[in-house]
Amino acid sequence: MKRKYFGTDGIRGQSNLFPMTPDLAMRVGIAVGTIFRNGAHRHRVVIGKDTRLSGYMLENALVAGFTAAGLDVFLLGPIPTPGVAMLTRSLRADVGVMISASHNPFEDNGIKLFGPDGYKLSDEIEAQIEDLLDKDMTAQLAKSQEIGRAKRVEGDIYRYIEHAKRTLPRDVTLQGLRVAIDCANGAAYKVAPLALWELGADVVTIGNEPNGMNINLDCGSTHPAALSKKVHEVRADIGIALDGDADRVLIVDENGTVIDGDQLMAVIADSWATDGLLKGDGIVATVMSNLGLERYLNGRGLDLHRTKVGDRYVVEHMRQHGFNVGGEQSGHLVLSDFGTTGDGLVAALQILACVKRQGKTVSEVCHRFEPVPQVLKNVRVSAGMSLENVTVRQAIADAEAELAKNGRLLIRPSGTEPLIRVMAEGDDRAQVERIVDELIGVIGGVRNVA
Missing domain, CATH: 3.40.120.10 (Alpha-D-Glucose-1,6-Bisphosphate, subunit A, domain 3)
Structure with missing residues (x-):
């Protein structure tokens, strides 16, 4: 069933437009508070935020909702998302909230939710929240003497x-x-x-x-x-x-050369494997990670396990199969020995440790493999256009056969726009570009076929 509020990483949108309004934020507080209000203990929630102007508005709305549901609120102020996840566990909170739209521009904002274990909520719990949001929650409100308190605890960022x-x-x-x-x-x-x-x-x-x-x-x-x-x-x-x-x-x-998440995962995986710290005999990354990373790891007897795009899918696979290193090409690295979600500072410290121990420059330490040429293009399609079209399926099969073991093909619908994303990578850039262009042409030619 298509979800109305939650995306791949919480609720997100432009501030003061649906769904990122103070009214909905307050209702989220009531709904989440209701679900996590279990047992006779005094319930608590920690709320952190980034530096967006709209954070003040959403913070106060969430406080109103959670206190109305009977939870005490600890306001952390500006703090990284992994800090909220960590403090949710450290403070034995029932739930954690991060008000942020991550890398989006300031006009956007979002609400990320963590359970008492510090992990992002499951699809099942998000579905429960969505179900409550569209209902009258008056009966869920706390009695007058059980309304929660709120206090600011900025010192806990330390x-x-x-x-x-x-x-x-x-x-x-x-x-x-x-x-x-x-x-x-x-x-x-x-x-x-x-x-x-x-x-x-x-x-x-x-x-x-x-x-x-x-x-x-x-x-x-x-x-x-x-x-x-x-x-x-x-x-x-x-x-x-x-x-x-x-x-x-x-x-x-x-x-001054930028080093992406694939190279960083290679550095950490190699270092941890050498020290006997790497679990699962490999790492977890998404389908977007470069083939060069996969080849590098295979050359060292390590595996690369791929998931759908999104850090939550990486974390799920890590938890289910016992891995402790995972991430995305974009730099979202998850080191589960240290935390439950991506942590930019902690990942950077692992890279710095490698640099110091090896006594080499960052360029020497972090350039582990030559990325395979990768081409990604989008084609706009009509609503309902399916990749199951016979002509499209045949073109995809032909492209996969041509690339064979010398490359990789990935075709997927966008989760947010009426687009089909076509990505190919291989040792021959000209071949890869031609294959992508040909597939874009085929898909575009049948885009009006539902």
């Missing part, structure tokens, strides 16, 4: 800082490293530079002056050019680019 610092191996210090970090004017603008400085690094920070409207604006992991420039300017050893809620990271080497 728990997250200490947690992140403890993930750096004990034999490693960051002394002698000049680190440039771009906080995207987002949730990590306080915690990330402070954690790096306390670990001994010489820290140069940009993207740490949020004004409510400049989050992700020409900065952060979606716009790493600013960080590349700063690395050159201050002659930094490494650059760290976070996104708006700091659950993903890209690295910039000493030459």
Whole structure:
């Protein structure tokens, strides 16, 4: 059944437009509070946010909903998403909330929800919430004497800082490293530079002056050019680019070259395998990760397990099959030994540990494989257009046969737009481009066929 409110990562949309309105946020608080209000103990929820102007509005609406449902609210202020997940467990909260639209522009906002175990909610629980949102919840409200209280506990962000610092191996210090970090004017603008400085690094920070409207604006992991420039300017050893809620990271080497999540996963997998820490004899990534990563891992006796696009699917596979390293090409890296969701700062610390231990430059440490040429194009289709069309299926089969073992083909509908995404990769760029163009032509030719 198509969901009305929840997407692949919580509820998200443009602020003050459906569904990202204060009215719905309050109803989310009541609905979620109702579902997690189990037992006789005093129930509590932790709420964090990034730096978007609309965060104040949604925060207050959520407080109204949760307190009306009888839960006590702990307001964390600006804090990375992984900090909310960690503090949900640390404070023994019944539920955690992060108000953020991640890497989206400031006009957007979102509500991410975590269960008491620190993991994002299952599809089943989200379905229960959706069911309640469209009902009269008056009967679910707490009695007058059971209404919850709310208090601001900004000091608890230091728990997250200490947690992140403890993930750096004990034999490693960051002394002698000049680190440039771009906080995207987002949730990590306080915690990330402070954690790096306390670990001994010489820290140069940009993207740490949020004004409510400049989050992700020409900065952060979606716009790493600013960080590349700063690395050159201050002659930094490494650059760290976070996104708006700091659950993903890209690295910039000493030459200003951007290093994506695939290379970072290769570095961590190799290091952890050498130290006997890697579980599952491989890692988990999405179908979008480069074939070069898969070949690199196979050459070291490790496997690459692929999931659908979305970090929640990566985490689900990791939990079900016992892996402790996973992530996405975009830099959303999940290290389950340290947390329940992607954590840009913690992932960066693992890369810094490799750099320090090997005594090499970041470019030497992080360039593990040559990416295979990858071409991705979209074709707009009519509503209801199916990839089961006979002509399309035959064209896909022919393309797969041509690529054989020298490449990979991925064709999938967009989850948010009436588009078909066609991606191919292989050793011969000209061949890959031709195959994608031919498939786009075939799909476009039948796009009006339902």
